[in-house]
Amino acid sequence: MAPASASALPPGVTDPNYSPPPGRLGNLTVLQQHALDKIRKELQDEGAFVPERMDDAALLRFLRARKFDVPKAKAMLLSAEQWRKDVGVDELVRTFEFKEKEEVDKYYPQYYHKIDKDGRPVYIERLGKLDIKALYAITSLDRLQKRLICEYERSLDTRMPAASRAVGHPVETFCTIMDLDGVSLSNFVRVKDYVLEAASIGQNRYPEIMGRFYIINAPWMFSTVWSIIKPWLDEVTVSKIDIVGYSYKDKLLAQIPAENVPKEFGGLCECHGGCSLSDAGPWKDEEDEKHEKKQEEEQAEAPVEDGAPPPE
Incomplete structure (x- = not known):
């Protein structure tokens, strides 16, 4: 193999222990x-x-x-x-509003939640809670796909950069948890088109952002489901998928800090209002910090009425 080149590390690397993986900036042949x-x-x-x-x-x-x-x-x-x-991705990102988010969360939870030990945003999808009839009564396949695209874009523009700043080195991939607890073959077949389209968008339009992928609580019939999905995935994607089954807790906690894992998956996190709607993580912390700073600036610039005490 040719020796590694002296390609420079990306800016913003503050982690002294960071060693770029092969094929990334700072570790190229x-x-x-x-x-x-x-x-x-x-x-x-x-x-x-x-x-x-x-x-x-x-x-x-x-x-x-x-x-x-x-x-x-x-x-x-x-x-x-x-x-x-x-x-029309750029226009979609500017204008699309997924107002049914809270209702959809009841029937098909899909959400980002904090980071793993390598700094990757954790993405959780609970396919086993899927209720097709209820889901399509409040949204559509088209709107779910548009939401998916917007979330990919937000992850590249906001989540990954915020995670990178939090851990002091580049974060370019996700850690995904796919929960199949309670999934039925009939439900999967009905949502198959969305799942396959989501997989296609991920590997063809946003390649190389899957870091780790855990399939947990896989039921006995999962081999049938897997036989449907697997041919649609490239070999690199398949190699990153870890089918854990029901004894998944230790494996998840080895990769994700317990305080970042929702309680229902064996962790310690109980976000106010529910983890699935919190979007908790370094990206949310930065947004909250900016919001608080803006409020303070507006308060400081507000005119003080005669006789009124200055703002504290």
Whole structure:
């Protein structure tokens, strides 16, 4: 193997113990660095380079997804860009409101909740609680897909950067928990289209952001469900999936601090109003801090009426 190149670490690395994984900034072989330089230059020369979405870390995600084969990685990236235009992702992010979030949470909980020991945002999906009839009475497949896209975009723009700042090193992947407790084959078949479309969007439009994936409480019929899903996933995605079954607590707690794991999964967290609606994590902490600072600034700038005591 060619020796690692002297590619610079990304800015903002404060963790002295951080060691970049292979194929990431700070740990590229000479050939990998060459591939990165080549795809960047080709995109720039062709007028297809989008600076806000194509920094080196993003380009490397597509390169890793295609084993640093530049033509294949570029084709994948350009296909994703065309998909963004076809779907209208930028406009969707600006205008889409998922007002039915609290109601949907009752019948199909899907949520981000704090970070694991490596700093990854934890994403939890409780497929076993799915109630198809109730779910489609308050939302639609189209709206669920739009929500999914908006959550991916928010994760790249907000959650991962906030997690990176919190732990002092780049965070580029999620830790996912898929809970199948109570899932039925009939329910899965009815929501299969959404699950497969979600998997397709994840691996083809937002590649290389799955870090760890735990499937827990898998019932006896899961082999049938898995046989339906597995052919739709690439081999890299499949290799990251850990099917744990019902004895999952120790494995989850080995990867995620107990205080970050919801109590129903063997952890200690009990967010006010429920973990599934809290969006708790470094990203929420930063939002709350900005909100408090803005309130303080507005209070300080507010005119003081005659005779009224100044604000404390």
